[in-house]
């Protein structure tokens with residue numbers, strides 16, 4: 001396909017040219033004495049994106065799903081009880097992964113389109129006086145529905161119940177895009193992937209663990225090899241990885257963190273970007289109405305937007321990408337004018353005249 005490929009899905013997101021250029025480099029020896037400068041800088045700077053000073057970042061050659069697994073297997077034992085609201089495809093898949101690792105998941109089913117029910121979580125934790133529940137899984141932004149949960153409210157509910165369970169947060173489509181505060185919300189395990197807010201190709205599963213999560217590791221009995229925090233901690237301490245890292249991805253991550261730091265996380269969060277879920281009984285004209293409504297709402301809350309610009313852009317997009325209309329059916333032929341009674345001499349067609 002000629003021209004730039006326009007990508008408008010929640011992830012993978014577009015990779016900025018700066019990052020593509022940074023990734024385009026020759027392979028390097030990941031055991032060389034120069035390598036630790038790259039690795040150590042990344043592990044340090046990633047913490048700013050998670051808004052943590054006490055958490056420890058881990059970079060796995062994986063995806064967000066690998067991050068879910070790493071967070072659980074390093075801190076849990078088979079048979080542990082955990083609590084998880086389910087309100088979309090990703091909370092559903094994370095629960096499935098936990099169950100397949102032998103964890104007992106108390107599922108709170110919530111209507112898709114709603115977020116984590118902080119009050120209900122608080123009630124359940126208050127009733128758990130023996131502290132059998134060891135962890136709570138929350139998907140911060142449920143990509144399937146576009147709904148962001150109130151993590152501060154979840155943290156307050158846990159604290160009000162004076163419950164020691166670890167707080168596990170999937171920030172795959174929030175970290176780097178939506179306000180996320182690991183230390184303030186006392187998140188114990190925060191997970192993201194490279195292909196969303198970090199603007200990289202898929203290929204890194206990134207986990208940040210609190211000191212409490214790292215302490216839980218000592219008792220955790222889930223089998224782990226590739227995702228073992230222990231191996232990472234030992235290698236990362238000297239600036240290396242326990243196995244071969246993806247050098248282009250690491251250079252890409254360095255550029256991504258530089259871009260984020262130049263723009264500033266809060267400026268990124270403030271940018272005008274939102275998704276309109278569009279499934280079911282809808283057509284283009286109905287969506288134009290939704291965009292017009294969004295424009296009005298933005299003006300109501302003081303966002304500078306020229307009325308009609310979103311509608312015009314969407315209308316142009318629909319027109320330029322619409323499938324061609326089906327050909328009109330052939331008209332029934334009228335009687336041949338040359339042979340019809342009283343016909344005039346034939347006029348040559350224009351092309352024949354020019355020739």
Ligand code: PLP
Nearest residue numbers: 063064065090143170172173193
């Ligand atoms: N969690 C959320 C919220 C996601 O949006 C996704 C992927 O879109 C995942 C987890 C799974 O991540 P991955 O596909 O990188 O394994």
